[in-house]
Amino acid sequence: MRTKRLSQRREPTPSLPKTPTGIGGLDEITEGGIPKGRPTLVCGGTGCGKTLLSMEFLVRGAVEYGEPGVFMAFEETAEELTQNVRSLGFDLDQLIRRKKLAVDFVRVERSEIDETGEYDLEGLFVRLGHAISKIGAKRVVLDTIESLFSGLSDTAILRAELRRLFRWLKDKGVTAIVTGERGEAQLTRQGMEEYVSDCVILLDNRVVDQVTTRHLRIVKYRGTTHGTNEYPFLIDEDGISVLPITSLGLNHEAHNEHVPSGIPRLDTMLGGKGYYRASSVLVTGTAGTGKTSVAAHFARAACERGEKCLYFSFEESPAQLKRNMRSIGVDLEPWERKGLLRFHSMRSTLHGLETHLVKFHHLIREYEPRTLVFDPIDNLLHAGSKQDATSMVIRLIDFLKLQGITALMTNLTSGGLSKEETGMDISSLIDTWLFLRDIETDGERNRVIYILKSRGMAHSNQIREFLISDKGIDLQDVYLGAGGVLTGSARQSQEAREKAARLVRGQELEIKRRAAARRREALEANIAAMRKNFEAEEEEDQQLMQDELIREENQQRDREHLAAKRKADATGREPAPAKMGRRSK
Amino acid sequence: MKTPERKQSENEMQSVSGADVWKLRLYVAGQTPKSLTAFANLKKICEEHLAGRYIIEVIDLVQQPQLAAGDQIVAIPTLVRKLPEPLRRIVGDLSNTERTLVGLQLKPAGKD
Numbered sequence: 001m002r003t004k005r006l007s008q009r010r011e012p013t014p015s016l017p018k019t020p021t022g023i024g025g026l027d028e029i030t031e032g033g034i035p036k037g038r039p040t041l042v043c044g045g046t047g048c049g050k051t052l053l054s055m056e057f058l059v060r061g062a063v064e065y066g067e068p069g070v071f072m073a074f075e076e077t078a079e080e081l082t083q084n085v086r087s088l089g090f091d092l093d094q095l096i097r098r099k100k101l102a103v104d105f106v107r108v109e110r111s112e113i114d115e116t117g118e119y120d121l122e123g124l125f126v127r128l129g130h131a132i133s134k135i136g137a138k139r140v141v142l143d144t145i146e147s148l149f150s151g152l153s154d155t156a157i158l159r160a161e162l163r164r165l166f167r168w169l170k171d172k173g174v175t176a177i178v179t180g181e182r183g184e185a186q187l188t189r190q191g192m193e194e195y196v197s198d199c200v201i202l203l204d205n206r207v208v209d210q211v212t213t214r215h216l217r218i219v220k221y222r223g224t225t226h227g228t229n230e231y232p233f234l235i236d237e238d239g240i241s242v243l244p245i246t247s248l249g250l251n252h253e254a255h256n257e258h259v260p261s262g263i264p265r266l267d268t269m270l271g272g273k274g275y276y277r278a279s280s281v282l283v284t285g286t287a288g289t290g291k292t293s294v295a296a297h298f299a300r301a302a303c304e305r306g307e308k309c310l311y312f313s314f315e316e317s318p319a320q321l322k323r324n325m326r327s328i329g330v331d332l333e334p335w336e337r338k339g340l341l342r343f344h345s346m347r348s349t350l351h352g353l354e355t356h357l358v359k360f361h362h363l364i365r366e367y368e369p370r371t372l373v374f375d376p377i378d379n380l381l382h383a384g385s386k387q388d389a390t391s392m393v394i395r396l397i398d399f400l401k402l403q404g405i406t407a408l409m410t411n412l413t414s415g416g417l418s419k420e421e422t423g424m425d426i427s428s429l430i431d432t433w434l435f436l437r438d439i440e441t442d443g444e445r446n447r448v449i450y451i452l453k454s455r456g457m458a459h460s461n462q463i464r465e466f467l468i469s470d471k472g473i474d475l476q477d478v479y480l481g482a483g484g485v486l487t488g489s490a491r492q493s494q495e496a497r498e499k500a501a502r503l504v505r506g507q508e509l510e511i512k513r514r515a516a517a518r519r520r521e522a523l524e525a526n527i528a529a530m531r532k533n534f535e536a537e538e539e540e541d542q543q544l545m546q547d548e549l550i551r552e553e554n555q556q557r558d559r560e561h562l563a564a565k566r567k568a569d570a571t572g573r574e575p576a577p578a579k580m581g582r583r584s585k
Numbered sequence: 586m587k588t589p590e591r592k593q594s595e596n597e598m599q600s601v602s603g604a605d606v607w608k609l610r611l612y613v614a615g616q617t618p619k620s621l622t623a624f625a626n627l628k629k630i631c632e633e634h635l636a637g638r639y640i641i642e643v644i645d646l647v648q649q650p651q652l653a654a655g656d657q658i659v660a661i662p663t664l665v666r667k668l669p670e671p672l673r674r675i676v677g678d679l680s681n682t683e684r685t686l687v688g689l690q691l692k693p694a695g696k697d
Binding site for chain 2: 104105106107108112113114115116117118119120121122123124125126127129130148151152
């Protein structure tokens with residue numbers, strides 16, 4: 001039973017027939033319109049749009065639903081009404097000529113009237129009945145019937161007659177809107193809500209911090225479900241637009257497609273591919289941390305993909321923004337010329353919140369962007385109370401999700417706020433939340449970025465240093481080590497120190513290596529010398545052994561010779577003596 | 586109820602001409618008791634205070650509903666003093682003669 005789009009109009013539910021008002025958004029929160037064939041009370045203070053709402057009800061009925069209507073005005077003449085609604089594009093004269101509309105101005109001037117004796121309001125009935133039958137009206141507006149109470153003094157008669165009038169209207173089967181001025185203790189001054197019991201709509205025009213926001217609330221709608229919240233509404237050149245919270249149910253699709261952030265290293269941090277399509281990305285940070293730069297990269301990346309991007313800027317004019325972004329190497333101008341990028345700069349205080357929301361809706365409908373940037377979203381806080389702004393952003397995010405638009409919002413956090421606070425209480429709605437901050441050390445500030453959360457993707461938990469140069473944004477690893485987390489020149493000097501230390505260590509090693517080599521050389525030289533010594537001795541030994549052998553042989557020969565001389569019968573030589581033991585030096 | 590012209594058409598009860606003619610118009614919606622009472626009361630007052638110089642026009646809105654808007658009729662019965670100027674409206678069945686006379690400015694209001 002939930003509608004998905006604002007523009008979609010619902011069929012009346014069979015249980016309780018409803019008449020569509022044709023007013024943008026109102027049919028949605030009433031789930032089909034106001035009770036068919038019954039009177040509805042629209043009450044509110046001065047200037048809250050009762051007359052316009054009821055007139056639009058008639059005009060839309062006549063133009064879009066083929067239901068002629070009677071406007072019984074107690075406060076304004078037909079001419080005044082015609083003029084007043086001309087600014088909304090309603091041509092009453094033409095509708096009257098085509099017998100689609102009848103306007104009857106009822107003037108009840110107390111100074112001209114004396115009352116004596118009994119009377120009733122049959123004259124009013126006659127006039128209304130005549131007007132209805134003249135054009136075959138299906139819709140009736142009585143604006144503001146309570147004026148009768150100021151013109152006629154016998155309230156007992158008036159009350160009885162009004163009761164009769166509403167019954168009479170029901171009998172006629174016309175769908176009526178009765179307007180009433182807001183009273184002190186009750187909804188209307190004269191307690192009209194007692195008579196009109198089926199549907200009561202309350203309009204309200206509140207000024208909070210010098211900004212006006214109109215609200216509409218359905219106080220009562222017998223026999224049907226309806227939205228119970230206060231809905232901001234707006235009167236603009238297209239009439240009234242009521243802005244229901246689009247997601248009465250959370251039923252938007254989930255996209256698996258990814259949208260690059262425009263900063264490659266950031267994409268890596270976000271699971272490698274960037275944000276999800278139709279997700280909402282919040283970039284928070286203190287002043288001067290580069291939120292707009294992140295937004296500009298995102299916008300440029302969208303344009304480079306050929307997707308339309310709508311850029312809402314609440315602080316800078318388009319020219320200023322483009323100049324500033326050009327200084328960091330992001331040239332948005334060509335994309336704007338190509339029609340892929342559109343800027344919309346406005347002061348948030350220019351309008352009330354509801355006007356902003358409607359403007360957003362209008363622009364989004366008209367331009368149909370795939371990506372959207374709000375820079376900064378918290379500026380809308382100035383356009384209304386925090387609560388209103390939050391509810392507006394909620395509705396906006398829901399709307400964007402339904403439209404499949406990827407939105408990047410920046411949000412300025414003040415130093416006093418803890419980092420998890422957005423100042424708008426919208427963090428729970430955010431799919432990807434980037435946090436930018438600066439770290440102040442050693443007399444300098446350095447920007448860092450980290451991902452506070454990113455739904456549905458494995459994302460990095462690391463803090464990265466966020467560098468903005470004339471070539472755009474670059475993310476650097478921060479120094480992580482014994483010195484703690486260091487960024488900026490502290491990181492650089494730490495790195496330099498480490499490099500120097502490495503160098504020194506390298507040199508020491510080299511020295512040691514050389515010393516070892518020298519020692520080895522010395523050792524080898526020693527070994528060689530020893531070997532030479534040894535060889536020399538060995539040679540000597542062999543020489544000695546040789547000499548010994550020769551001497552042995554000589555002795556043998558001498559002995560044999562001697563034996564022979566003595567004619568000894570020795571048969572042979574004596575075996576040679578055992579080999580000599582090794583001689584010691 | 587001693588009105589000689591009673592049998593005439595409802596819209597033109599009397600034809601009198603003259604400079605200070607009172608032109609009165611009584612709006613009713615059908616022959617309701619209140620309408621009849623109002624007419625009777627009006628007739629009586631006129632005879633007493635404006636004999637011979639008044640015209641009473643009775644308009645039945647049931648028959649001529651389109652005439653209601655012209656004189657800004659809301660309540661029934663309503664007596665409209667078209668002449669003399671300024672225009673005066675008296676709603677009710679005119680049962681309070683004093684107030685009717687004050688309303689028609691035939692008699693100054695009590696405190697005057």
